[in-house]
Amino acid sequence: xxxxxxxxxxxxxxxxxxxxxxxxxxxxxxxxxxxxxxxxxxxxxxxxxxxxxxxxxxxxxxxxxxxxxxxxxxxxxxxxxxxxxxxxxxxxxxxxxxxxxxxxxxxxxxxxxxxxxxxxxxxxxxxxxxxxxxxxxxxxxxxxxxxxxxxxxxxxxxxxxxxxxxxxxxxxxxxxxxxxxxxxxxxxxxxxxxxxxxxxxxxxxxxxxxxxxxxxxxxxxxxxxxxxxxxxxxxxxxxxxxxxxxxxxxxxxxx
Amino acid sequence: xxxxxxxxxxxxxxxxxxxxxxxxxxxxxxxxxxxxxxxxxxxxxxxxxxxxxxxxxxxxxxxxxxxxxxxxxxxxxxxxxxxxxxxxxxxxxxxxxxxxxxxxxxxxxxxxxxxxxxxxxxxxxxxxxxxxxxxxxxxxxxxxxxxxxxxxxxxxxxxxxxxxxxxxxxxxxxxxxxxxxxxxxxxxxxxxxxxxxxxxxxxxxxxxxxxxxxxxxxxxxxxxxxxxxxxxxxxxxxxxxxxxxxxxxxxxxxx
Numbered sequence: 015x016x017x018x019x020x021x022x023x024x025x026x027x028x029x030x031x032x033x034x035x036x037x038x039x040x041x042x043x044x045x046x047x048x049x050x051x052x053x054x055x056x057x058x059x060x061x062x063x064x065x066x067x068x069x070x071x072x073x074x075x076x077x078x079x080x081x082x083x084x085x086x087x088x089x090x091x092x093x094x095x096x097x098x099x100x101x102x103x104x105x106x107x108x109x110x111x112x113x114x115x116x117x118x119x120x121x122x123x124x125x126x127x128x129x130x131x132x133x134x135x136x137x138x139x140x141x142x143x144x145x146x147x148x149x150x151x152x153x154x155x156x157x158x159x160x161x162x163x164x165x166x167x168x169x170x171x172x173x174x175x176x177x178x179x180x181x182x183x184x185x186x187x188x189x190x191x192x193x194x195x196x197x198x199x200x201x202x203x204x205x206x207x208x209x210x211x212x213x214x215x216x217x218x219x220x221x222x223x224x225x226x227x228x229x230x231x232x233x234x235x236x237x238x239x240x241x242x243x244x245x246x247x248x249x250x251x252x253x254x255x256x257x258x259x260x261x262x263x264x265x266x267x268x269x
Numbered sequence: 270x271x272x273x274x275x276x277x278x279x280x281x282x283x284x285x286x287x288x289x290x291x292x293x294x295x296x297x298x299x300x301x302x303x304x305x306x307x308x309x310x311x312x313x314x315x316x317x318x319x320x321x322x323x324x325x326x327x328x329x330x331x332x333x334x335x336x337x338x339x340x341x342x343x344x345x346x347x348x349x350x351x352x353x354x355x356x357x358x359x360x361x362x363x364x365x366x367x368x369x370x371x372x373x374x375x376x377x378x379x380x381x382x383x384x385x386x387x388x389x390x391x392x393x394x395x396x397x398x399x400x401x402x403x404x405x406x407x408x409x410x411x412x413x414x415x416x417x418x419x420x421x422x423x424x425x426x427x428x429x430x431x432x433x434x435x436x437x438x439x440x441x442x443x444x445x446x447x448x449x450x451x452x453x454x455x456x457x458x459x460x461x462x463x464x465x466x467x468x469x470x471x472x473x474x475x476x477x478x479x480x481x482x483x484x485x486x487x488x489x490x491x492x493x494x495x496x497x498x499x500x501x502x503x504x505x506x507x508x509x510x511x512x513x514x515x516x517x518x519x520x521x522x523x524x
Binding site for chain 2: 015141180182183184186187190191196228229230233234237238240241243244248249250251252253254255256258259260261262263264265266267269
């Protein structure tokens with residue numbers, strides 16, 4: 015894959031899919047600037063410690079980044095077992111804030127990749143709500159809209175993954191037409207990562223057992239990372255605004 | 270992309286997306302066996318001349334193939350300006366027949382890629398019909414079902430692309446669980462190929478003008494081929510049962 019010398023920011027770089035993405039990008043010659051709350055235990059070209067749940071912290075991290083970039087992989091995320099406020103802030107509002115802050119620095123031909131989830135597949139059921147939230151244009155406006163349209167805490171993970179898929183679809187083409195920067199989502203199914211247990215707790219035994227008969231196994235994080243790397247690479251240069259399932263076929267069994 | 274020494278059959282190899290796919294696969298070290306009605310004007314490892322509209326002709330071509338393969342790219346297709354019978358036969362019934370005939374020869378880890386279209390995006394409107402057709406399990410049974418459920422000739426291209434997307438989604442996971450062979454679709458938007466003019470004639474000026482404001486330009490065939498090559502390569506090994514849009518963001522503007 016053509017990634018040589020591309021300068022790419024990877025959030026959530028210290029574990030799971032983020033760490034594997036950094037490894038693959040660097041193996042293909044990219045320059046990886048990692049961000050995470052936690053210290054990384056892998057080689058990176060640069061690392062910025064940051065909690066991406068608040069715009070001030072994000073802005074502080076952004077100030078430490080170079081003026082020109084070739085890509086951004088938004089992989090940081092918390093599971094549905096976390097505080098629902100943090101789910102909204104990290105998985106959606108903060109992600110949007112970071113994209114908007116970095117877009118002016120990403121060169122034409124660059125790429126943004128957002129990690130959604132197979133659990134966002136039911137976005138068409140609530141598409142009008144998700145479009146309304148997508149139209150808010152700052153972290154604070156989004157938070158104000160959410161205060162008026164509260165999300166059930168038990169399904170907040172799914173809700174904000176759906177919202178991310180819809181925002182990605184609405185925002186990608188306007189940005190691409192203006193800046194020639196592409197933006198896409200990846201939608202992993204179950205993945206062997208440090209937070210797999212949180213998903214089992216969140217979804218319950220019935221759904222886990224039903225899915226187990228429909229798939230071979232959870233993905234290895236590097237299998238998801240390989241698809242993220244493709245979306246960063248020049249080989250995907252005409253892929254924009256999509257949500258790419260990387261689930262070993264699981265989602266197709268629900269068609 | 271990891272494609273070295275993979276033995277891949279490419280239909281529709283003599284022009285457009287098929288020719289570009291062969292070029293990219295071979296540039297990455299794959300062994301390409303091309304099939305087409307017309308003579309190719311590019312280097313291939315082997316070429317079989319065949320009209321893929323009839324099971325006997327497909328079976329005759331299959332007899333000339335090696336016993337083990339790593340992939341199949343179903344790129345042969347005719348536009349909606351062709352005879353509707355040929356659209357059904359080449360774009361759907363023959364494609365399925367070739368997949369079923371070659372599946373036992375494709376090694377674990379191998380990949381089938383089917384070229385669908387952005388024009389198949391409305392499959393959910395007719396999903397029950399498409400599922401019923403998908404359940405027919407031979408070329409002849411499919412033809413008999415179609416005789417009882419006739420397709421309007423003016424929309425037969427869209428209909429069989431929708432049907433292909435649904436069949437792909439239903440068939441991919443059972444095959445993957447049994448054989449570890451993946452199967453996916455690619456859905457190009459407008460592409461600069463020898464049949465671009467046929468699409469303009471088929472869709473009419475109004476749709477063409479509406480789409481023109483929603484995209485940068487038609488794709489180059491090599492941009493679609495790069496995504497097909499990814500789906501053949503080991504980098505996509507956990508991608509299965511999906512329909513990957515390669516349309517420069519056009520489909521996302523209809524969310």
